[in-house]
Amino acid sequence: MSKRYGMVIDQHKCTGCGACAMACKQENNVQDGHFWCNYQTEISGTFPDVQYTYTPTFCNHCDNAPCIPVCPVEPKAIFKNKDGLTLMDSDRCIGCQACQRRCPYGVIWFHEQVPLAFWKSEDAKDVTARTGAKHFPYYNPNRAMTWNGTGIRKQGVVEKCSFCDHRLEVGKLPFCAERCPTGAINFGDLNDPESNVSKLLKEYPDARRLKEETGAEPRVYYIRSYNKAGAKA
Numbered sequence: 188m189s190k191r192y193g194m195v196i197d198q199h200k201c202t203g204c205g206a207c208a209m210a211c212k213q214e215n216n217v218q219d220g221h222f223w224c225n226y227q228t229e230i231s232g233t234f235p236d237v238q239y240t241y242t243p244t245f246c247n248h249c250d251n252a253p254c255i256p257v258c259p260v261e262p263k264a265i266f267k268n269k270d271g272l273t274l275m276d277s278d279r280c281i282g283c284q285a286c287q288r289r290c291p292y293g294v295i296w297f298h299e300q301v302p303l304a305f306w307k308s309e310d311a312k313d314v315t316a317r318t319g320a321k322h323f324p325y326y327n328p329n330r331a332m333t334w335n336g337t338g339i340r341k342q343g344v345v346e347k348c349s350f351c352d353h354r355l356e357v358g359k360l361p362f363c364a365e366r367c368p369t370g371a372i373n374f375g376d377l378n379d380p381e382s383n384v385s386k387l388l389k390e391y392p393d394a395r396r397l398k399e400e401t402g403a404e405p406r407v408y409y410i411r412s413y414n415k416a417g418a419k420a
Contacts, residue, residue, distance in 0.1 A: 190270040191378040192350055193406035194364070195387045195394065196243055198413040200371035203228075203241035210366035214351060216330055216338050221296045223348035224363050240413045243372065245363070246294045246348035247397070247405030248273045254286035254295060265345070271406075272350055278335055280344040287345055291401045295347045298340045329353055350374070377406065384408075 203226075211217060211224035227242040252273045258265050264279035265286050287295040330338035332353040340346050351361035359365070364372040375382035380389075388394050391410040399405070 189378070190376045191406070192248065192270055192272060192355070192374070193377040193384055193408065194245065194350075195373040195384045195408045195410060197371045197373065197387070197410050198242070199411035200369045201241060201243065201413055202369055202371075203239075203413070204368065206366050206368055207243050207363035207372060210362045211348070214327055214330070214354075214362035215349075216327055218298075218300060221298075221346070223294070223296075223346075225294075242397075242409065242413070243363075244292070244294065244397070245407055246273060246350075247292060247403065247407045248350060249406065250404035251402055253401070253403055254290045257285040257289045259283060259285065268352070270355070272352055272355075273347075274333075274349055274352060275344070275346055276335070277341050277344045277346075280341075282343040282345070284345060291398050291403060292405075295345050298342060298344050298346050301342050332356060 205226065208222065208224045208226065211222075215223060217223055223246070225244045227240075227244055229240045229242075230237060231240070232238050248271065250271070252265075252267070255263055255265050255267070255273065260279050260281060262276075262279065264276050264281070266274060266276065268274050282297070284297050287297055326338060328338050330353055333349070333356065334340065334353075351359070351363075354361060360374050361372075364374040373383050373387055375384040377384055377388075379385060387410060388408060394408040394410045396405045396408055
């Protein structure tokens, strides 16, 4: 049976620290202003009875991903891999942004900036020589494992969360899940009844997904409540 990777976010455990968003930027060389792992916040009620909700967000790697059919390129620049992940091929992308406009979650970003020179290993010595810096800004070469031989996306293409496909290839968790200090981000194979995500969905059958009404069938589920009210211990 093929894998069907997904996430279950336990909002009862989430502290709203933002470690997932920071870990994602570090692991995936995500530039300023782009957020593959982001969050939604909401404040409701009237003082002093005020409630605050924090919801981590990612690409949902939807089973019926609406971004794929609108890609005009053949083979598609945005596609499903063998494990059902929705991934991007920057060599095929023509930068039309049709997928970005079609995504109901707003998690696809257009890379319009010129890649920073100090992110390119061949420029590192030159940059440190000109600036006198002893260290050049962080660059993760592991991202090149599944990005066409480079850890940096091209200018003029779209990009998004890939569930850290380069880490999955070597049996590791997405970095956001690994770095979550409270274990709120659970990742695994939804087709495996013994996986942690399948067990959580069985334990919490009222799990919810964002914008389910779109029919996209997202693979990121949320259980319990950030505000703890009525949460199962």
